Amino acid sequence: MRREKARYCLTQMWRIRLFEQKLQSLYQEGKIHGTIHSCVGQEAVAVGVTNALHARDLMTSTHRNHGHSIAKGMSTYGMLAEILGKKTGLNQGKGGSMHLFDMEIGALGSNGIVGGGFPIATGAALASVMQKTGEVVVCFAGDGAVNQGSFHEAANIASIWHLPVIFVVENNRYAMSSDIKKMVNIDKLSKRAESYGMKGVTIDGNDLELVEATLKEAADDARKDLGPMLVEAMTYRQAGHSKSDEEVYRSKEEYERWKRENDPIIRFKQKMIDEGHLSIEEVKSIQEEQVLELKTVFAYVKRDKAPSLDVLCANVYAGRVGELID
Numbered sequence: 034m035r036r037e038k039a040r041y042c043l044t045q046m047w048r049i050r051l052f053e054q055k056l057q058s059l060y061q062e063g064k065i066h067g068t069i070h071s072c073v074g075q076e077a078v079a080v081g082v083t084n085a086l087h088a089r090d091l092m093t094s095t096h097r098n099h100g101h102s103i104a105k106g107m108s109t110y111g112m113l114a115e116i117l118g119k120k121t122g123l124n125q126g127k128g129g130s131m132h133l134f135d136m137e138i139g140a141l142g143s144n145g146i147v148g149g150g151f152p153i154a155t156g157a158a159l160a161s162v163m164q165k166t167g168e169v170v171v172c173f174a175g176d177g178a179v180n181q182g183s184f185h186e187a188a189n190i191a192s193i194w195h196l197p198v199i200f201v202v203e204n205n206r207y208a209m210s211s212d213i214k215k216m217v218n219i220d221k222l223s224k225r226a227e228s229y230g231m232k233g234v235t236i237d238g239n240d241l242e243l244v245e246a247t248l249k250e251a252a253d254d255a256r257k258d259l260g261p262m263l264v265e266a267m268t269y270r271q272a273g274h275s276k277s278d279e280e281v282y283r284s285k286e287e288y289e290r291w292k293r294e295n296d297p298i299i300r301f302k303q304k305m306i307d308e309g310h311l312s313i314e315e316v317k318s319i320q321e322e323q324v325l326e327l328k329t330v331f332a333y334v335k336r337d338k339a340p341s342l343d344v345l346c347a348n349v350y351a352g353r354v355g356e357l358i359d
């Protein structure tokens with residue numbers, strides 16, 4: 034891995050983690066309405082996947098969407114403003130955390146409906162084929178989402194029509210408080226791919242380089258009309274499910290072990306140092322740069338105003354028929 038690439042990957046992972054940590058404290062201060070879902074511990078999936086995509090490729094995200102969005106290139110300013118309900122937000126502050134959308138960077142939207150991204154991503158892949166754009170679509174989903182009917186319908190149609198969609202299932206072991214071991218009777222979720230006649234693989238999702246290499250192959254195949262793929266990325270969420278989670282469903286030991294032995298940032302920076310791509314000083318300064326960047330972003334966002342009543346009501350309520358035609 035070249036030095037610049039190593040810098041980029043670590044920068045992106047820190048950008049995501051610090052963003053999530055900032056949200057956590059803003060939430061505790063009562064400054065965020067609605068809810069948020071932290072992806073701390075899952076950063077390597079977001080960065081590895083999006084590294085393998087072309088800028089024009091598309092993605093759909095989930096309720097745990099901040100990492101995917103930042104990694105794909107969404108502005109942290111626009112995101113933070115959106116989450117804090119400011120008119121400078123990506124959706125003028127009307128959508129909040131679970132409705133981050135930015136067509137400029139191919140982000141077709143996050144989704145508060147578990148499994149809601151499958152049909153959207155599959156439809157976008159069909160559009161890509163029909164319009165011959167060459168775009169590949171990544172559909173992020175959680176382990177809980179593959180038990181939804183939408184997964185099975187999308188997987189089947191994507192396979193029979195050879196659509197360029199890659200289903201990236203982030204298996205963080207839990208769907209809210211439900212342990213994956215109690216929710217499915219197979220050892221690997223990627224096994225489900227076979228029953229739809231598509232390729233499926235389970236990988237270590239906290240190994241950024243492996244995630245990127247796997248996705249690169251999947252995207253190359255999709256571009257060659259070789260059809261969709263299911264990639265199960267094993268990972269772990271280090272935070273609670275959302276903001277009200279007593280975490281009685283997992284042990285402290287399990288959590289501590291993942292944090293200590295399998296944190297994607299610690300693993301990546303250690304590997305880069307060991308392989309001589311980055312020095313200890315560089316690794317430190319990357320983190321410091323990101324602390325400063327986020328501080329600056331927040332300082333500006335904080336001063337922004339909430340949307341006016343007119344803006345708040347626009348595109349929310351349907352007008353009278355006459356108004357709509359006008």
Ligand SMILES: Cc1ncc(C[n+]2csc(CCOP(=O)(O)OP(=O)(O)O)c2C)c(N)n1
Nearest residue numbers: 097145146147175176177178205207208209
């Ligand atoms: C259709 C639907 N059912 C239930 C919910 C409530 N819900 C929100 S997140 C979640 C768990 C999702 O788990 P998973 O897919 O593993 O994603 P993770 O939260 O672990 O990232 C549930 C059940 C929902 N939002 N939508």
Ligand SMILES: [Mg+2]
Nearest residue numbers: 175176207208
């Ligand atoms: Mg999960």
